Amino acid sequence: MKNIIYYLGILMLLTGCNSSKSKSVKRSLFNPGGKKVYTVFANRLDKTMSVVYGDKIEWVAADSSGQPEPRFLDGAVLEVVTYAQQDNKYWYGSYINGPVQCVELLEHKVANGQPGRHAVAADINSDTDHWQYRLIAGESPIGSHPGADRIRQRIRQIRAKRAVFFP
Amino acid sequence: MRNSNSNKVLRGLLRSKIFRFTGVLTLLFLLIQCIGPAVTNAPVTHPLQAPADVAGILKRACYDCHSNETRTNLLTGLAPFSWYIARDVNKARARFNFSTFDTLSPAEQQGFIWEMVNMVLDGKMPLATYKAVHAEARLTAGDISVLKAYAASLNPSVYHDSLAIRAAGEQRRAAPYVAVRHPDHLPAASNGVAYSSIKDYRNWQVISTTNRFDNNRSIRIIYGNAIAANAVRNNRIKPWPEGSIIVKVVWDIIEEKNGDILPGRFNNVQMMIKDSRRYKQSAGWGFAKFTGAGLVPYGKDASFNAACFNCHKAASEYGYVFNIPLPDGQTVAVNQL
Numbered sequence: 001m002k003n004i005i006y007y008l009g010i011l012m013l014l015t016g017c018n019s020s021k022s023k024s025v026k027r028s029l030f031n032p033g034g035k036k037v038y039t040v041f042a043n044r045l046d047k048t049m050s051v052v053y054g055d056k057i058e059w060v061a062a063d064s065s066g067q068p069e070p071r072f073l074d075g076a077v078l079e080v081v082t083y084a085q086q087d088n089k090y091w092y093g094s095y096i097n098g099p100v101q102c103v104e105l106l107e108h109k110v111a112n113g114q115p116g117r118h119a120v121a122a123d124i125n126s127d128t129d130h131w132q133y134r135l136i137a138g139e140s141p142i143g144s145h146p147g148a149d150r151i152r153q154r155i156r157q158i159r160a161k162r163a164v165f166f167p
Numbered sequence: 168m169r170n171s172n173s174n175k176v177l178r179g180l181l182r183s184k185i186f187r188f189t190g191v192l193t194l195l196f197l198l199i200q201c202i203g204p205a206v207t208n209a210p211v212t213h214p215l216q217a218p219a220d221v222a223g224i225l226k227r228a229c230y231d232c233h234s235n236e237t238r239t240n241l242l243t244g245l246a247p248f249s250w251y252i253a254r255d256v257n258k259a260r261a262r263f264n265f266s267t268f269d270t271l272s273p274a275e276q277q278g279f280i281w282e283m284v285n286m287v288l289d290g291k292m293p294l295a296t297y298k299a300v301h302a303e304a305r306l307t308a309g310d311i312s313v314l315k316a317y318a319a320s321l322n323p324s325v326y327h328d329s330l331a332i333r334a335a336g337e338q339r340r341a342a343p344y345v346a347v348r349h350p351d352h353l354p355a356a357s358n359g360v361a362y363s364s365i366k367d368y369r370n371w372q373v374i375s376t377t378n379r380f381d382n383n384r385s386i387r388i389i390y391g392n393a394i395a396a397n398a399v400r401n402n403r404i405k406p407w408p409e410g411s412i413i414v415k416v417v418w419d420i421i422e423e424k425n426g427d428i429l430p431g432r433f434n435n436v437q438m439m440i441k442d443s444r445r446y447k448q449s450a451g452w453g454f455a456k457f458t459g460a461g462l463v464p465y466g467k468d469a470s471f472n473a474a475c476f477n478c479h480k481a482a483s484e485y486g487y488v489f490n491i492p493l494p495d496g497q498t499v500a501v502n503q504l
Contacts, residue, residue: 002372015395024385025402025421025494026400026401026402026494026495027400027402027491027492027493027494027495028495029372029373029374029396029399029400030373032373036369036370036374037388039430040376040386040387040388040418040430041386041427041428041429041430042376042378042386042427042428043425043426043427043428044424044426045425046426046427049378050374050376051373051388053378061203066208066340067340070491083376084498086493086498087378087494088489089485090285090289090481090482090484090489091285091381091482091489092206092281092284092285092288092315092318092381092479093284093285093318093379093380093381093382094280094378094379094380094489094490095377095378095379095380095381095383096375096376096377096490096492097376097377097492098492098493098498099296099373099495099498102366133419148242158201161429162429162430164416164430164433165335165338165339165342165418165430165432165433165460166369166416166433167342167433167436167457167459167461
C-alpha cells in the first residue's frame with residue numbers, strides 16, 4: 001500500500017505540473033507607450049489592418065454643437081501599426097489582425113514656433129510639409145528608399161483617415 | 168411423472184434470480200414506453216426559402232433536429248432512446264426551426280445562417296452522436312463551400328454607401344460632446360454589468376482589431392484590462408482569470424472599391440466581464456452592449472446574457488472570447504472560400 005502511494009505521488013509530480021505546452025504559447029501585444037487610439041482602418045485588397053495611435057492632440061469643437069475635431073500640437077504624433085489580415089479562427093465572416101507588418105510614425109513639426117493648426121481634411125495637402133515621416137519597424141508600404149513625393153503621398157494618405165468617434 | 172418433472176423445472180425457473188431479474192427489466196422497459204418526452208411534428212408553416220443546393224444540404228444534415236419534419240424510425244419511438252432524441256430535437260427547434268424560418272425578419276435569418284455556417288466549421292454541428300447514426304449528415308468540403316458561399320451572398324458589399332457616409336456625418340454633427348461622463352450617469356445593463364467598470368477603457372491595452380464581412384459589417388477595436396491583457400499574452404485564457412474585462416468598440420463601415428474599410432458611424436460598445444460567482448450559467452462571463460452615442464444598454468431583462476453566451480459557445484476554445492489573435496508565429500489561414 002505504501003509503495004502504491006509512493007509511485008502515485010511520483011506519477012502526479014511528473015504529470016500534474018506539466019503545463020509547459022500552454023506556457024510556451026505567447027501573444028505579443030503592441031505597446032503604444034501611452035498613446036491612445038486615434039483611428040482604425042483596413043484594406044481587403046492589400047489584406048492589411050491598421051490601428052493609428054495619437055498623442056499631443058487637442059480636441060476643439062468647431063462650434064457649440066457636434067463633435068470636436070483634432071488639433072495637432074507641436075510634437076504631435078500619429079503612430080500607424082499595420083498588421084497582416086487573417087481569418088478569424090472561430091468566426092467565418094470576420095478578419096482579425098495577424099503579425100505586425102510595419103510601424104510608421106508621423107510627427108507634427110511647426111516652423112518658427114507657430115502654434116499647431118486645426119487638422120481638418122481641407123488642410124491635408126497644405127499641412128503635409130508640417131509632418132515628418134519615419135519607419136519605426138518592418139517594411140514600409142512605400143518601399144525601403146522612398147522619394148519625397150512618395151513620402152508626401154503616404155503622409156496625405158494617413159492624414160486623410162479621420163479620427164473615429166468615441167462616445 | 169413427466170408432468171411433475173416439467174412442473175418442477177418450471178417452478179425452479181420461476182424461482183431463479185436471473186429469470187426474475189429479466190422479468191422485472193422487461194416490465195420496466197414496457198412501462199417506460201408510456202412515459203417521457205416524445206418527438207412530435209407540428210405543421211410546416213413558413214419554410215426556409217433557399218436555393219435548391221443549399222436546402223438539400225440543410226435537409227440532409229439539419230432538418231431532423233431543426234425542423235418539424237423529423238423523420239421517425241425505430242429509435243425515435245423507443246424509450247429511452249426517444250427521450251434523448253426528443254430532448255435534442257426540442258432544444259434544436261427552440262434555437263431555430265426551418266419549418267417556421269420565414270417568420271423571422273431578413274436580418275434574423277441572416278444571423279442564423281452565419282451562425283449555422285460557423286457551428287459547422289467548428290465541428291459542433293451536426294452533433295457527433297447524430298452523424299454516427301446518419302452517414303448522410305456528414306458534410307463534405309464541397310457542402311461547406313456551398314453553405315459559406317450562400318451566407319456571403321446574403322450580405323454583399325455596398326461601395327461608397329452614401330447612407331453610411333451620411334449617417335457618420337450626422338452623428339458627428341448631432342451627438343452632444345461628452346468629454347467626461349459623470350459617474351452617476353453611467354449606464355448599466357439589466358444583468359448588472361455596468362459601464363462604470365470600463366469607463367477608462369481607452370487607456371487599456373489594445374488586444375486586436377477585427378472587421379466583419381458577414382451580416383454585421385463593422386470594424387472594431389478590442390481592448391483588455393490589465394488582467395485580460397496579461398492572460399492574452401501568456402495564453403491563460405482557458406479559463407480566463409477572474410476580473411478579466413474585454414471591451415469591443417464597434418463602428419459601422421464604409422467600404423470602397425479600392426479595398427479600403429473605413430470606420431463610419433459609431434455603433435456600440437460591448438463588454439465581457441469575468442465573474443464566476445455572479446454569472447455561473449455562462450461560464451463566468453457577464454455580457455453587455457451599449458448602443459449609440461447615448462450608450463443605451465441592450466436587453467429588457469437579464470435573460471439576454473444567455474443569448475449572448477449561446478453565440479459565444481462557438482469560441483469555447485478561446486475561453487468564449489472570439490477576437491483573440493493567433494499566437495506568435497502562427498499564421499494558419501482558415502475559412503477560405
